[in-house]
Amino acid sequence: MTNSENIVGEKWDRCITDTGIKTVSGLGLGIVASLLLFKRKSWPMIFGTGAGFGMGYNNCQHDFKSPVVMRAFQIREKQK
Numbered sequence: 001m002t003n004s005e006n007i008v009g010e011k012w013d014r015c016i017t018d019t020g021i022k023t024v025s026g027l028g029l030g031i032v033a034s035l036l037l038f039k040r041k042s043w044p045m046i047f048g049t050g051a052g053f054g055m056g057y058n059n060c061q062h063d064f065k066s067p068v069v070m071r072a073f074q075i076r077e078k079q080k
Helices: 004-036 043-065
Strands: none
Touching (some): 004 043
């Protein structure tokens, strides 16, 4: 059985990692778009970073608000 502190810690680890990856990916895509399409303007990098951070933040909210999922093999019927 896992402790609730471990479950919350794992959720935080996933959230920080996911948000970091999405933020850096958005920045990278913004850099590429800035270099190739928008004549080296800075707004695509800012937009990409913000969009990546927003997606990561939204995933964290969903992860923390989701209820605990009980799987069928965990539920056992009591004997009468």
